[in-house]
Amino acid sequence: MTTLFTRIKDAVSADLHGMMDKKEAGNPIAALNHYLRQSEKETEKVRQLVERQHRLKEEFVREHTEAAEMAERRQHQKEVAERAGEEEYAGFAAREWEEYSQRAERLEKARQDAEFQLEKLEQQYEDMKHRLKDMRVRQMELMGRENAARASYKMSKVTSESGERSFSRFGDMEQYIENLEQRVNRDYHKNTFDSKLAEIEQKLIEQAEKEKNR
Numbered sequence: 001m002t003t004l005f006t007r008i009k010d011a012v013s014a015d016l017h018g019m020m021d022k023k024e025a026g027n028p029i030a031a032l033n034h035y036l037r038q039s040e041k042e043t044e045k046v047r048q049l050v051e052r053q054h055r056l057k058e059e060f061v062r063e064h065t066e067a068a069e070m071a072e073r074r075q076h077q078k079e080v081a082e083r084a085g086e087e088e089y090a091g092f093a094a095r096e097w098e099e100y101s102q103r104a105e106r107l108e109k110a111r112q113d114a115e116f117q118l119e120k121l122e123q124q125y126e127d128m129k130h131r132l133k134d135m136r137v138r139q140m141e142l143m144g145r146e147n148a149a150r151a152s153y154k155m156s157k158v159t160s161e162s163g164e165r166s167f168s169r170f171g172d173m174e175q176y177i178e179n180l181e182q183r184v185n186r187d188y189h190k191n192t193f194d195s196k197l198a199e200i201e202q203k204l205i206e207q208a209e210k211e212k213n214r
Contacts, residue, residue, distance in 0.1 A: 029142055036135050043128045050121045057114040064107035071100035 074097035081090035 032139050032142060039132055043132055046125045046128055050125050053118040053121055057118055060107055060111035060114055064104055064111055067100050067104035067107055071097055071104055
C-alpha cells in the first residue's frame with residue numbers, strides 16, 4: 001500500500017508547471033491535455049481505492065462486532081458452567097473466549113489501521129481533485145491565449161498590406177449596400193408617386209361623372 005501511495009503521489013505531485021514549460025514551446029494545449037488525462041486516470045484510481053477502503057473498514061467493524069459478541073457470550077457461558085460444576089464445558093467456553101477475544105483485538109487493530117489509511121487516501125483524493133481543477137483552469141487560460149493569438153494574427157493579415165484584397169471586399173460590400181439602399185428609396189418614391197397620381201386621376205373621373213349626371 002505504501003508503494004502505491006508513493007507512486008501516485010510522485011505522479012501527481014510533480015512540478016506540473018516545470019514540465020509544462022518544456023512542452024508549451026511546441027503545442028501547449030496538446031501537452032496540457034495529455035497531463036490532464038494522465039492525472040484524471042490517477043485520480044480515478046485513488047477514488048476506487050477510497051471506496052474499497054471504505055468497504056474494508058466496514059467489514060472490519062462487522063467482524064470485530066461479531067467476535068466481541070461471541071467473546072462476551074463465551075465468557076457468560078464459562079461462568080454458568082463453573083457455577084454448575086461443569087468443568088469440561090467451562091474449559092471449552094474459556095478456550096473459545098480466548099480465541100474470540102484475541103480475534104476481536106486483531107480486528108480492532110486492523111480497523112484502526114484501515115481508518116487511518118482511509119483518512120490519508122481521502123486527503124490525497126481531495127488534493128488530487130484540486131490539482132485537476134487547477135489544470136483545467138490552466139487549460140482554459142491557454143485556450144484563451146491561443147484564441148487571442150489567432151484572432152490577432154488574422155486581424156494583422158486583414159490590416160496589413162497583403163490584406164488589401166480583404167479591405168477591397170469590405171469596400172465592395174459597403175458600396176453594394178449603399179447602392180441597394182438608394183435603389184430601394186427610388187422604388188419607394190416612384191411607387192408612392194404612381195399611387196398618388198392614380199388616386200388623383202380617379203377623383204377627377206368621379207368628379208366628371210357627377211357633373212355629367214346633373
